[in-house]
Amino acid sequence: xxxxxxxxxxxxxxxxxxxxxxxxxxxxxxxxxxxxxxxxxxxxxxxxxxxxxxxxxxxxxxxxxxxxxxxxxxxxxxxxxxxxxxxxxxxxxxxxxxxxxxxxxxxxxxxxxxxxx
Amino acid sequence: xxxxxxxxxxxxxxxxxxxxxxxxxxxxxxxxxxxxxxxxxxxxxxxxxxxxxxxxxxxxxxxxxxxxxxxxxxxxxxxxxxxxxxxxxxxxxxxxxxxxxxxxxxxxxxxxxxxx
Numbered sequence: 001x002x003x004x005x006x007x008x009x010x011x012x013x014x015x016x017x018x019x020x021x022x023x024x025x026x027x028x029x030x031x032x033x034x035x036x037x038x039x040x041x042x043x044x045x046x047x048x049x050x051x052x053x054x055x056x057x058x059x060x061x062x063x064x065x066x067x068x069x070x071x072x073x074x075x076x077x078x079x080x081x082x083x084x085x086x087x088x089x090x091x092x093x094x095x096x097x098x099x100x101x102x103x104x105x106x107x108x109x110x111x112x113x114x115x116x117x
Numbered sequence: 118x119x120x121x122x123x124x125x126x127x128x129x130x131x132x133x134x135x136x137x138x139x140x141x142x143x144x145x146x147x148x149x150x151x152x153x154x155x156x157x158x159x160x161x162x163x164x165x166x167x168x169x170x171x172x173x174x175x176x177x178x179x180x181x182x183x184x185x186x187x188x189x190x191x192x193x194x195x196x197x198x199x200x201x202x203x204x205x206x207x208x209x210x211x212x213x214x215x216x217x218x219x220x221x222x223x224x225x226x227x228x229x230x231x232x233x
Contacts, residue, residue, distance in 0.1 A: 033219050043205055045160070045224040052219065091159055095218035102148060102172035103211075103218035107159035 002027045004094050006108035013082050013115055021077040021111045023092030029053075033095040034068065034075045035105070040088040051075060082115045089113070120144075121225035123208050129231045132198060138228045140191040140208030148172075149191045150209040150222060151183060160207055166191060167215070198232045205229050 003026040013019045025034065036048040049059060051068050059066045063080045079086055092108040121142045130136050140149065148167050152160035165173035166185040180202075182194040191208055205227045213220040 031218075035221055037224075042226065043207075043229070044226040045207065045209075047221045047223060050219075050221050102165040102167045103213050103216045103220075104162055104165070104173065105222065110157075110159055 002029075002032075002094050002096060002106045004092050004106050004108035006090075006092055006111050008111045009109070010112045010114065013113070015083060015115055015117050016081050018078060018080050019082050019113065019115075021079075021090050021092075021113070023075045023077065023108060025073050025075065025092070025094045027094060029096070035093040035095065036066065036075075036077050037091045037093060038088045039091065039110070045091070048077075079113075082113075084115050084117065087113060087115045121208055121210055121223050123206075123225035123228050125228055126226065127229050127231075129233060130195065130198065131233055132200070134198075135194070135196045137195065138193040138206055138208075138230075140193075140225055141189055142210040142223070142225075143189055144210060144223065145188075146210035146212055146223075147188055148211045148213050149185065150211075151191065151193055152207040152209065152224075154205040154207055154227070164193075172216075195230075198230075200232050203230055203232045 005024045032053045034051045037045045039045050056068050065078045067076045089110045089112045091110045093105045096104050124139045150165050151163040154160045162175050163177045164183045169185045180197050184192040207227045208225045209222040211220045211222040
């Protein structure tokens with residue numbers, strides 16, 4: 001069975017600090033996909049990134065960067081120079097591949113990030 | 118345009134009422150999903166439709182009845198709900214109609230449901 005662990009329940013930082021959100025996953029599949037979603041207080045889950053199991057290149061998008069390490073089954077997310085607008089709950093998720101006619105996401109429990117002035 | 122819309126935004130209903138939640142997407146996605154999310158928890162999958170056919174039902178009670186009238190619309194019919202069904206109901210869609218797992222899901226803003 002698949003599992004995603006986000007050990008950090010809540011993180012508080014002061015604006016402009018860097019912060020890393022941890023994600024550790026378990027799967028028996030050799031082909032799988034990892035995702036990060038952001039859920040601001042408004043409630044909508046916003047897709048941030050997808051990474052497949054064959055691509056271990058790290059990715060940077062503006063102040064966001066992601067570090068995927070298969071050897072440790074981790075897919076960590078770093079926000080550089082955090083801003084108040086980054087305050088949200090962040091979910092890491094793992095997708096089951098080849099489940100027939102539909103796929104399913106396994107979500108971690110989420111990390112609530114609070115950025116203050 | 119990566120937008121999924123949901124109506125209504127808020128809904129209060131009694132335990133004997135019948136109501137419906139609506140979801141719409143115009144991205145040409147053929148997979149659509151209903152999730153339930155309780156406070157401080159991750160979303161829980163309820164139903165998946167693929168090509169307008171129900172593919173996954175995660176053992177959801179029959180008081181929740183999904184419907185996919187066409188490839189852009191997804192409804193969730195509610196009847197005789199319980200107070201513990203109060204939650205945020207999220208709709209999502211993706212390109213992943215054949216279950217590869219490789220495509221991201223795009224979520225709507227949700228309907229915040231309160232059952233009194």
